[in-house]
Amino acid sequence: MSRVAPDMSFIENRPQNMALQFRERVAKSPALEAFRYPAADGQPWTSLTWKQAGDRVEKLAAGLLALGIESEQRVGIAAGTRVEWIEADLAILSAGAATTTVYPSTMAADVAYILADSASRIVFAEDDEQVQKLRDHRADLPELFKVVVFDGTTDGDWVIGLDDLAALGEQHLATTPDAVDTSVAAITGNQLATLIYTSGTTGKPKGVRLTHSSWTYEGAVIQSQKILDESDLQFLWLPMAHSFGKVLLSAQLACGFATAVDGRVDRIIDNLAIVQPTFMGAAPRIFEKAYARIITMQEAEGGAKEKIFNAAFEVGRKVDALKLAGKPVPFTLKLQHGLFDKLVFSKIRARFGGRVRFFISGSAALNREIAEWFHAAGILILEGYGLTETAAGAFVNHPDDYKIGTVGPVFPGGQVRLGEGDEIQIKGPNIMDGYHNLPEETAKTLTEDGWLHTGDKGSLDADGFLTITGRIKELFKTSGGKYVAPPAIEAKFKAICPYASQFMVFGNERNYVIALVTLDPDAMAGWAAENGKAGASYTDVVSSPEVRAMIAEYVEQLNAQLNRWESVKKFEILDHDLTIESGELTPSMKVKRNVVEVNNKDRIDALYA
Known part of the structure; x- marks a missing residue:
């Protein structure tokens, strides 16, 4: 590339x-x-x-x-x-x-x-x-x-x-x-x-x-x-x-x-x-839901179909790894890939209309493992990055020049630098004029020479590709003095657990990390039908001991990938999913962490009791 x-x-x-x-x-x-x-x-x-x-x-x-x-x-x-x-x-x-x-x-x-x-x-x-x-x-x-x-x-x-x-x-x-x-x-x-x-x-x-x-x-x-x-x-x-x-x-x-x-x-x-x-632009939640739906459907079918499905993705990932490293794909592996493309990957692509050349993901961080899973199926998701204050776009990957896990290079005509604490700062023709009727807020966010403070942390590689490493305000420190980046942990859980809708990590100035979990209503309806609970209410299903035990297993898998101080010691499954109407999600489906924390203060406190 x-x-x-x-x-x-x-x-x-x-x-x-x-x-x-x-x-x-x-x-x-x-x-x-x-x-x-x-x-x-x-x-x-x-x-x-x-x-x-x-x-x-x-x-x-x-x-x-x-x-x-x-x-x-x-x-x-x-x-x-x-x-x-x-x-x-x-x-x-x-x-x-x-x-x-x-x-x-x-x-x-x-x-x-x-x-x-x-x-x-x-x-x-x-x-x-x-x-x-x-x-x-x-x-x-x-x-x-x-x-x-x-x-x-x-x-x-x-x-x-x-x-x-x-x-x-x-x-x-x-x-x-x-x-x-x-x-x-x-x-x-x-x-x-x-x-x-x-x-x-x-x-x-x-x-x-x-x-x-x-x-x-x-x-x-x-x-x-x-x-x-x-x-x-x-x-x-x-x-x-x-x-x-x-x-x-x-x-x-x-x-x-x-x-x-x-x-x-x-x-x-x-x-x-x-x-x-x-092509289509979308928020990561759309890809998460599609991924979870396909995975749970395959698990429900089980048997030979699930084995073929899993084998297809094993081959797909091997082919991807070779191609992305610029290495040739051996003839036998190429034949296997062609067969699995007909049996499995083409059917996944057909769910999206069958003609998509690429998706563009923005408005929140896309989980790398989910992006790689789609890529193995022949679906390219180009991640980009920007803010309302940059007229949306500031960085994006290109179909012929992309790195999964990054948001691509800065737009031509734009500039990027990393400030104090690795804060991403951007300058260019797309930067806002300021905040309406708020000169003091404008002065805090825009420097006199036109650089925008994004409030996001990042790193730049030798080719100028930007990786978002977290939101400065979302980082918290445990009472033991260790920093934790919630978005990274939350993204890992969503890639592990196909039933997850939201996974929200808390622990600022506390001695361990806890999580509030919400489960996807569509995925849980499928689980209920397969586990003798068809017709039960969403609240009854997600409150059941069986679901609690299932989510506990996924949390164990998550903790195996985390440092000791990041691991989730306790969690609670909420009896409702987050919605835009409740004020807990923005219209672009980002979690309003502060609102969720205030709404669930008693639950969070109880997990530390």
Whole structure:
């Protein structure tokens, strides 16, 4: 694997704003498919060309201008991932305004805080439930004068529909045909494009200010890698309110591939079989669940099928080890691999649609053993790294130049250095403008010469590949003075135990380490059916002595891989899984460790009694 030095001219030659980036794509590929989205269940998906998307966005942008929206004023979107989210976002940007993103799972009081802090003037709301949150706090939102609903009840005044906004736009364009052209031409690269409020574990969320320039750079970088083009098809389920979802939109505009959009997480596997994408971005939890599901299914079948399955992965790992070391694969081993590819690996790939060239994993650390397991099956997961404050992407592995266990090299045009305590610090065109209305927080995170403190620990190898070694704030010290890195231990357990959903390690200033465990509801339903507990409630199953004994065995396996001071002395299985709705997971499925710790203080204390 060799890396060619990239041509850096893409940085200067990229469009000056994201609205122009979209318009250039429409002009270049008018008849090609831009988006597809599900119609009613069981019906074929609906497809939109770039020209159709461009016409729709222009009317919506003109509608916003007709309502009086001005340069850099904020317009909120409170909705799940769907094609209307993307159309609304592109319309906001084309009108010269800036998008404030709001997760549909956000509590009403927090929605009100975000919209008030951002001074959002208009909000696109998904449905009546989202509109009701705005009604309940209307007195707290003096700037908000109009709501545009995707699927919901309109009142012809404060709440109008998406088609109503488009009709307003058509009227505006009839009298001022160049309104949107003028708006797009006036947008500078350093103009605010997006306000993304990070879901902090404590305190109020912070609004990350991202400019047009940061997004067009992200798209141009991905285009410069020459790994995606108009022939590709993306499946997009990630929350568009999250920077990972948003950066994939910029990549789409730059590269021109089509995107199938459906944000329903419970439909991902079904949709992959229908859509048959060539790539997809995902959080590690999706890969963990898929891995656990396949492993438990094979264990349940047992017998000859399980033996073939295990033998296939033994051969797959041997072949991988030779290839990654640049050594030839012996003829006999190659024959065995070909046979196992037909019998086992091709069926695993078929679960993901059968056409995936690679997945991109981000938003949290991917377990190395799980990445290697997928790789042995012929499924490449390219891990990347970034933060909301870096417009999502800052590092990524390349399909022709990757190292499993790392997040790849820094993006061309970006810089990285390791500061005190091996803190990863990043500089480049993708770095945020700062935190909205929070100059002191901005000064703590951004140096005067533009370096971003990430708060993550890392190491760089001789080729510039970055390995994330932990989050500085997540490291804790036992009362014996030994440092423990919870994410590393937690990732090991998830690779060992196919029933695990979450494994959370605690022990700060305590004399030993303990863990709270949650088990995956789907995996446990399968276990219950095979162990005489079919029909029992989730709580009854995970509270049973048999499950406790099973998890204890997995914890023993984990401890065999750990230093004495890291080993888990006691654990408790929670009677529920963590959810976004409970506030214990972020919408990108990261655990809010502080929230879990507060919610389970009595349980944790009892494990030290």
